[in-house]
Amino acid sequence: MEKKSRQNQSSQKGDRQSSILSFFSPKVGSKKESSNIGQNTSTPVPKNKNSRLDDELMSEDRDIERELLNSELSFSEKKLDSLQRDSFRRIRDLEMFSADGNATTCETTPCKTNGQKSDNSGVETTGRRIRKICDSDEELGSEEILSRRIKRRLNSDDESEERNSSRSGPTASQLDGDISGFGYDIGYDEALEAEVAAKIEQKIPSDFSDLGSSLPKSSRKESEIKFHEAGNSVINEEEELGKELLGTAAAQSSLLFRDYVEAMLQIGRNFSLPSWVQLRNIRDSKGTRPQDPCYDPSTIWVPSPNSREAKEERMHFTPAMEQYWELKKEHFDKLLFFKMGKFYELFYIDAFICQKHCDLRWTSSDSKPHVGFPETALHAYANKLVELGYRVVVVEQMETPKELEERNRSASRGVKKDKAIKRSVNEVFTNGTLVRPDMLSDMASVLMTLYFSKKESEELAYEIGVVCVDITTGKAELINIEEKGDQFLQVRTIVCQVQPKEIAYLPGNMPLSILRYLSSIVPSIQLTNFRNFVDSVLAINDILETFEKLQVPVPEVVNRLCNKSEALCCALSGTFRYLSTILLCDRLIMTGIFTEYDPSVSKHLMVNVGAIKDLELLQSQHGDEKNSLFGFLKHTITPGGTRLLKRWITYPLVNTDRINERLDSVKWFMDNSEKLYEFRDELRAIEKMASSASSKGSRKKYSQHLDFERLINRITSGVLQNKRGAVYFSNVVQRRFDEFVNSMNLFDSVLQCIIRVFGDENSRKDMPKLLVALTGIRDDSSEGFLQNTFATTERLRSLVTLDSNGKDWIPVPGNCKEYDDLLDSINKTKLCFDDELKRISKQMNTTAISFANCKYRYEVECPESIPKSRFPDSAEITSSKKGYVRFHTEEIKQLLYDLEYKEEQLQKSLFPYLHLMCKEFHSELSSFMAISDSISQLDVLSSLALVSIDTSDGPFCKPVFLSKDETNGLPMLELKESRHPVVAKLKTNYIPNDIVLNGGSSPAPCSLVTGPNMGGKSTILRQTCISVIMAQIGCYVPASECRLTVVDKIFTRIGAYDLIIEGKSTFLVELEETADILNHSSEDSLVIIDELGRGTSTFDGTAISIATLEYISRIIKCRCLFSTHLHLLCDEFSNDTKVLPFHMDLKLNNETKSITFLYKFISGICPKSYGMNVAQLAGIPQEVIDNSVALASDVESSTLLLRNISETKKLLMDVLIQDDFSKIQEFFKNNKDSVLSCLESLS
Structure with a gap:
C-alpha cells in the first residue's frame, strides 16, 4: 500500500526535485534517482529470495514536523491544518531530528570530521543483511494513514543493506522469522577473531564529533535544504537542556549517563530515536527526571508494549526490540550487547558509545543507530569498553530457532505464538568482576565494598566494613577497621595494598573526603554507587539466606565478624546483593574462601599508603611497574606466583620464625x-x-x-x-x-x-x-x-x-543414559538416510548417486546426464558442480530436521x-x-x-634477625655496603653505603641527615626501608651485611605535594602525614622523614621539625632517618646523644665553585646545602645566581644574629634568676665560653 502511494507520487511529480517529499523520496523504479543509502553505487541491492517481515530490525525514521512544514504537499488546507494541530504537540515532545543535524528544518549543518565537511553522497555500510520494512496500515483510519505516510522516510523502505562478507552467519530474519534450514553448531572463527582483535587496538576517537565520516549519510543535497527558525530554536533549547543535565548528580556519578547526554547533543540529532530516549523526555523507571536528586541513572522509563506510545513508535517496538527495551530499562547505565544470530548488536545510545571507542561501522541508516560484531570477538570488545570504565551486559539467546518452532508448535490453542526467540541477561562485565580468562591479566581482579557506620559516641569517628573479593579465585577478605577524623588513613592504606579494580559503595554513605581520594587515584578505580544496601538487621538475614539457598554452611569467620561489626555485616550483604545483580553471587558462595584481615593485630609489617607510594613498592612515580620493587623482584612464571609476590611485598612478615623459613628456602635454592x-x-x-x-x-x-x-x-x-x-x-x-x-x-x-x-x-x-x-x-x-x-x-x-x-x-558409555539413548537414536536416523538413498537409487534406476555434504548436509549428488523425469517428485535442487547436480527430497529434509534436533539435544x-x-x-x-x-x-x-643469586650489581646477603635480648632491649638496624636495588640496576658504579641505627658505630636510634641537593639523601632513606621490607618478606638484602630487630611499621614523609581535589595545601598534607607518624608509630617502627617544613615559612618549618624530631627521639624512641636543609636543627641537637648527625659527602672546587657529588653517607654535618651550585646545574641565569648568593649571605648573617640575640637573652635570664652575687660569679665562671661567644656575636 505504501509502495503504491510512493509510485503514484513519483509519477505525478516526475523529475521535479523542489518538493520536500521528492527530496526525501527518491523515485521508486528509477535507476537514475534510486537511493544510495546503504550502498556504494546506485544499483539497488537485490532482495533476498527468502525475505519476509523482519521483526528483529525495523529501521524506519519517524520524522513528523519535517514533512508537515512542506507547503507543496497536495492535501487540502483543512486536512493539513487539522493534522498539524493534532501532531505539533507530539512533535514538540518527540523532538525528531533530521539525518543531517538540525531539528525539523530544511537547512542543516553537515557533520564534520577533523575540520572538514562530511560527504553526503552515500554511505558505505558493512555487515549482515538488514531489511527495511513498513508498519502495516490496514487497521488505521484515513487521516492516521496519511499521518503515518508523512512520517516515513520514503527513501529507505524497500532497500536492503549487505553486511561485510566476513559475516557469514544467519540473518536476523532467518533467526527470528525464517527458521528453516538454520544450522546450530557453527565452528570457531579464528581468522575473524584475530582480525577483530587487531582492529580494536587502533587509535580511539577522541570524542563523538570525530565520527562524522562513519555516520550514516543522508541522500539529501545541501543545496536543497532550507532554513527554518523553529529548527534552530529547538536545537538551542536542546543544548540548554543538555548543559543542565550535565550539571546534575546523575551525570557526575554515571559515566554512561554523561556520555548519553553528550552523544544526544553531538550526534543524536542525526537519527530518529524513540520519544522516551529524547533529552526532554528521559526519566528513570519510577518516572523521575534527572534534575531530581532521587533520579536513578541505572534505569529508564519505557512504555508498556500495548501503550499508545509504543504503538506510535512501532518501528522501535518490534518483538525483538520489545525484548531489548524490557532489559534495557533495568540496565540503562550499562552497554547492552544484544545477541542476534552469531552477532552481538548495540542500538541507540549504546551504539554511539561503542562506535566511538571501537570504531565499528554503522550497520543501518539514520532511522535506527545500530552497530554489531561477531560472537567470537565478544571478549575483545567487552574488555576494551570495560577498561574505559563502562559496564557491559551480555544478552544471549536462550533457545535455538528449532526450539522456538517446537515451543510454538506445542503451545495450546489460543496462546499467542512468539515471533522472537527467548533472550535473557547471561553475563555482566565490570572492572572488578571479570571472570573470562581472555579478559584477565595476571594480577588480581578485586572488587572492594565499603560501608561506613558513624559512631554516636564520638564526633568524626567511624566503624568501616571492607570486603575484598576476587571472583576469579574465590578469595574473600573481610576487614573491620575504626577511624577518627577525615583522613581515613587505614582505608587509604588498604586500597593502596589491594589495588582494587572496582569499589562498590552506598551513595550518601561514603564521606566526601574519601570519595574524592578514590576518584583521584591513578590508575583509576571504577566507582560503583550501588543503592541496594540494607541496614544491619536485614543484612544478617540476607547473608544467612544467601548461604542457605545453596545449602552451603556459613563460614565461621563470617558468622563471628558479622555478629561483631554492623558495618562489616552491611558491607558483606551489599557485596552479595551487588554480585547477584551481575550473576556472580552463587559462584562466590560455592567457591568462596572467606578469611579475616585485622590491621590492629601485628601479624604483618604495616606499610602505610604513603610508604607504598614513596618507596615505589608496586609502581614507580611514573606509573610503571618495571622500575618498582615489585618489578625488580618479579621473576615469577605463574600468575598465582605473581599475585602472591605482590601480596608478600605489601604484607611483609613480623614473625622471625616464618621469615627464617622463607630465607632458608631461598638459600636452599641458591645452594x-x-x-x-x-x-x-x-x-x-x-x-x-x-x-x-x-x-x-x-x-x-x-x-x-x-x-x-x-x-x-x-x-x-x-x-x-x-x-x-x-x-x-x-x-x-x-x-x-x-x-x-x-x-x-x-x-x-x-x-x-x-x-x-x-x-x-x-x-x-x-x-x-x-x-x-x-x-x-x-x-x-x-x-x-x-x-x-x-x-x-x-x-x-x-x-x-x-x-x-x-x-x-x-x-564413558554407560555413565550417562540420556546421552547414550540420544546417540543411539542419532545412529538409527543416519541409517535411515542410507535407506532413503537406496530408495532414490532404485527409483532413478542408477547406482551413480551418493550423499555429499557441501552447501547442505546429505545432499543427493547425481550425474547431470540423468533425465529430470527420473528424479523424485519432491526433489529440490540445492547446489551443483560441473557434471553433477545435488538435491534434497521432502523425506531427506524431514530426516535432516530430526537429525539436527537430536544433535542439539545430544549437546544439551x-x-x-x-x-x-x-x-x-x-x-x-x-x-x-x-x-x-x-x-x-x-x-x-x-x-x-x-x-x-645475581651479584652483578653488588653482593646480596642473608639478613640476620636479632631479638631485643641480644640488643639490650633496643631496636637496631645495621646495613653494610647497602644499595638501592632498583637504582643500582639502572645505573652503573652505584656507591654503596653503611647505615647504622642503634648499632656499634652509631649508638643513637635517630640520624639527622644533611647534605647538598641531589646529593643522594632521599635515596639513602628509601633504600633503608626497602632493605627492611626485602628482609622481612624472606629475600636476601642488597648489602654485604644486614643485622636488625624486626620492624613492625614503616612510615615515610617524603616530597612536597598538595591535594587540590581534597582541598589540602602542601603544608597540610605534610602535617597530616607527620601526625600519622607521631600517633601510630612504636618503638619497633622505622620512620624516614625528608625535609619536613618546606611547605611553610623557614621559622615555622624549623620549629615544627625540632619538635617532631624531639618527640620521635625522646618519646617514641624508634629508628629514624630525618633529613633536612635547616641547619639550625643541627645546632639544636648537637649535644643530643639520641640524634647523631650524618651527611652526604661532596667535593668543592674553590676556584670554579663547582661541586662533585661523592654519594657517601658519612658522619658529621654538611656546612651548606649548596643550592646555588644546583641552580647552576639547572641552567638558572648567572645574574640571578649571583644575586641569590648575595641575598643568601645577608639572610644567613641576619639569621645568625637573631640566634645569637636569642642565646644572649636566654643567658641573661639565667643570670637574673640567681639570688646572690656569689652564685652569679660561679655562673659566669662555669659558662665562660658561652658568655664570651654571646658578647662577640653582639659586637
Missing part, C-alpha cells in the same frame, strides 16, 4: 642452583605443553594456562550449571570438556615436576621444613601427600573418553554430565588447592632466589 633452574625450566615446559593442548583459537596468554587458582575456580563453578543456558555457535560444552581433561593432565604434569625436582634422596637431606611441606615429600619416601592426588586425577579423567573419531570427549545432555564431573572435582577441592598454593609459593621463593 642448589641446578635445582632452581631445573624447576623453572620444568614450569615453562608445562606452560608450553598446556598452551599447545588448548584450542588454537584461544588468545589466552601462555602464562594463564598455569593459573591454577583461577583454573580450579572455573571448574568448581561448573557445579552451578546442570543444563544448557545460552546458545553459542561455537561448541562451548566441548571446550569445557577439553578444559576439564587438560586440567587433569596439567595437575599430573605439575605433580611429576615436583617429584622429579625435589624427590631425590640427596636433595632432601638438607631441605628446609617449608620446602618439605610445599612439596608434600616425607623424609622416608619420595612420595608424599601430593602423590595421592595422582589417583584423584586419574579417576576424574576416566569419566570421559574420546569419540569414535578420536576428536571430542564424551561420557552433556551439561548435566559436566555438572556431575565438576561436583566430583569439588569433592577433592582441598587437594587441588594445596597443589595450587604449593606451586605459587615455590614460584615466589625461586624468584627471590634468582634475584639473590
Whole structure:
C-alpha cells in the first residue's frame, strides 16, 4: 500500500526535485534517482529470495514536523491544518531530528570530521543483511494513514543493506522469522577473531564529533535544504537542556549517563530515536527526571508494549526490540550487547558509545543507530569498553530457532505464538568482576565494598566494613577497621595494598573526603554507587539466606565478624546483593574462601599508603611497574606466583620464625642452583605443553594456562550449571570438556615436576621444613601427600573418553543414559538416510548417486546426464558442480530436521554430565588447592632466589634477625655496603653505603641527615626501608651485611605535594602525614622523614621539625632517618646523644665553585646545602645566581644574629634568676665560653 502511494507520487511529480517529499523520496523504479543509502553505487541491492517481515530490525525514521512544514504537499488546507494541530504537540515532545543535524528544518549543518565537511553522497555500510520494512496500515483510519505516510522516510523502505562478507552467519530474519534450514553448531572463527582483535587496538576517537565520516549519510543535497527558525530554536533549547543535565548528580556519578547526554547533543540529532530516549523526555523507571536528586541513572522509563506510545513508535517496538527495551530499562547505565544470530548488536545510545571507542561501522541508516560484531570477538570488545570504565551486559539467546518452532508448535490453542526467540541477561562485565580468562591479566581482579557506620559516641569517628573479593579465585577478605577524623588513613592504606579494580559503595554513605581520594587515584578505580544496601538487621538475614539457598554452611569467620561489626555485616550483604545483580553471587558462595584481615593485630609489617607510594613498592612515580620493587623482584612464571609476590611485598612478615623459613628456602635454592633452574625450566615446559593442548583459537596468554587458582575456580563453578543456558555457535560444552581433561593432565604434569625436582634422596637431606611441606615429600619416601592426588586425577579423567573419531570427549558409555539413548537414536536416523538413498537409487534406476555434504548436509549428488523425469517428485535442487547436480527430497529434509534436533539435544545432555564431573572435582577441592598454593609459593621463593643469586650489581646477603635480648632491649638496624636495588640496576658504579641505627658505630636510634641537593639523601632513606621490607618478606638484602630487630611499621614523609581535589595545601598534607607518624608509630617502627617544613615559612618549618624530631627521639624512641636543609636543627641537637648527625659527602672546587657529588653517607654535618651550585646545574641565569648568593649571605648573617640575640637573652635570664652575687660569679665562671661567644656575636 505504501509502495503504491510512493509510485503514484513519483509519477505525478516526475523529475521535479523542489518538493520536500521528492527530496526525501527518491523515485521508486528509477535507476537514475534510486537511493544510495546503504550502498556504494546506485544499483539497488537485490532482495533476498527468502525475505519476509523482519521483526528483529525495523529501521524506519519517524520524522513528523519535517514533512508537515512542506507547503507543496497536495492535501487540502483543512486536512493539513487539522493534522498539524493534532501532531505539533507530539512533535514538540518527540523532538525528531533530521539525518543531517538540525531539528525539523530544511537547512542543516553537515557533520564534520577533523575540520572538514562530511560527504553526503552515500554511505558505505558493512555487515549482515538488514531489511527495511513498513508498519502495516490496514487497521488505521484515513487521516492516521496519511499521518503515518508523512512520517516515513520514503527513501529507505524497500532497500536492503549487505553486511561485510566476513559475516557469514544467519540473518536476523532467518533467526527470528525464517527458521528453516538454520544450522546450530557453527565452528570457531579464528581468522575473524584475530582480525577483530587487531582492529580494536587502533587509535580511539577522541570524542563523538570525530565520527562524522562513519555516520550514516543522508541522500539529501545541501543545496536543497532550507532554513527554518523553529529548527534552530529547538536545537538551542536542546543544548540548554543538555548543559543542565550535565550539571546534575546523575551525570557526575554515571559515566554512561554523561556520555548519553553528550552523544544526544553531538550526534543524536542525526537519527530518529524513540520519544522516551529524547533529552526532554528521559526519566528513570519510577518516572523521575534527572534534575531530581532521587533520579536513578541505572534505569529508564519505557512504555508498556500495548501503550499508545509504543504503538506510535512501532518501528522501535518490534518483538525483538520489545525484548531489548524490557532489559534495557533495568540496565540503562550499562552497554547492552544484544545477541542476534552469531552477532552481538548495540542500538541507540549504546551504539554511539561503542562506535566511538571501537570504531565499528554503522550497520543501518539514520532511522535506527545500530552497530554489531561477531560472537567470537565478544571478549575483545567487552574488555576494551570495560577498561574505559563502562559496564557491559551480555544478552544471549536462550533457545535455538528449532526450539522456538517446537515451543510454538506445542503451545495450546489460543496462546499467542512468539515471533522472537527467548533472550535473557547471561553475563555482566565490570572492572572488578571479570571472570573470562581472555579478559584477565595476571594480577588480581578485586572488587572492594565499603560501608561506613558513624559512631554516636564520638564526633568524626567511624566503624568501616571492607570486603575484598576476587571472583576469579574465590578469595574473600573481610576487614573491620575504626577511624577518627577525615583522613581515613587505614582505608587509604588498604586500597593502596589491594589495588582494587572496582569499589562498590552506598551513595550518601561514603564521606566526601574519601570519595574524592578514590576518584583521584591513578590508575583509576571504577566507582560503583550501588543503592541496594540494607541496614544491619536485614543484612544478617540476607547473608544467612544467601548461604542457605545453596545449602552451603556459613563460614565461621563470617558468622563471628558479622555478629561483631554492623558495618562489616552491611558491607558483606551489599557485596552479595551487588554480585547477584551481575550473576556472580552463587559462584562466590560455592567457591568462596572467606578469611579475616585485622590491621590492629601485628601479624604483618604495616606499610602505610604513603610508604607504598614513596618507596615505589608496586609502581614507580611514573606509573610503571618495571622500575618498582615489585618489578625488580618479579621473576615469577605463574600468575598465582605473581599475585602472591605482590601480596608478600605489601604484607611483609613480623614473625622471625616464618621469615627464617622463607630465607632458608631461598638459600636452599641458591645452594642448589641446578635445582632452581631445573624447576623453572620444568614450569615453562608445562606452560608450553598446556598452551599447545588448548584450542588454537584461544588468545589466552601462555602464562594463564598455569593459573591454577583461577583454573580450579572455573571448574568448581561448573557445579552451578546442570543444563544448557545460552546458545553459542561455537561448541562451548566441548571446550569445557577439553578444559576439564587438560586440567587433569596439567595437575599430573605439575605433580611429576615436583617429584622429579625435589624427590631425590640427596636433595632432601638438607631441605628446609617449608620446602618439605610445599612439596608434600616425607623424609622416608619420595612420595608424599601430593602423590595421592595422582589417583584423584586419574579417576576424574576416566569419566570421559574420546569419540569414535578420536576428536571430542564424551561420557564413558554407560555413565550417562540420556546421552547414550540420544546417540543411539542419532545412529538409527543416519541409517535411515542410507535407506532413503537406496530408495532414490532404485527409483532413478542408477547406482551413480551418493550423499555429499557441501552447501547442505546429505545432499543427493547425481550425474547431470540423468533425465529430470527420473528424479523424485519432491526433489529440490540445492547446489551443483560441473557434471553433477545435488538435491534434497521432502523425506531427506524431514530426516535432516530430526537429525539436527537430536544433535542439539545430544549437546544439551552433556551439561548435566559436566555438572556431575565438576561436583566430583569439588569433592577433592582441598587437594587441588594445596597443589595450587604449593606451586605459587615455590614460584615466589625461586624468584627471590634468582634475584639473590645475581651479584652483578653488588653482593646480596642473608639478613640476620636479632631479638631485643641480644640488643639490650633496643631496636637496631645495621646495613653494610647497602644499595638501592632498583637504582643500582639502572645505573652503573652505584656507591654503596653503611647505615647504622642503634648499632656499634652509631649508638643513637635517630640520624639527622644533611647534605647538598641531589646529593643522594632521599635515596639513602628509601633504600633503608626497602632493605627492611626485602628482609622481612624472606629475600636476601642488597648489602654485604644486614643485622636488625624486626620492624613492625614503616612510615615515610617524603616530597612536597598538595591535594587540590581534597582541598589540602602542601603544608597540610605534610602535617597530616607527620601526625600519622607521631600517633601510630612504636618503638619497633622505622620512620624516614625528608625535609619536613618546606611547605611553610623557614621559622615555622624549623620549629615544627625540632619538635617532631624531639618527640620521635625522646618519646617514641624508634629508628629514624630525618633529613633536612635547616641547619639550625643541627645546632639544636648537637649535644643530643639520641640524634647523631650524618651527611652526604661532596667535593668543592674553590676556584670554579663547582661541586662533585661523592654519594657517601658519612658522619658529621654538611656546612651548606649548596643550592646555588644546583641552580647552576639547572641552567638558572648567572645574574640571578649571583644575586641569590648575595641575598643568601645577608639572610644567613641576619639569621645568625637573631640566634645569637636569642642565646644572649636566654643567658641573661639565667643570670637574673640567681639570688646572690656569689652564685652569679660561679655562673659566669662555669659558662665562660658561652658568655664570651654571646658578647662577640653582639659586637
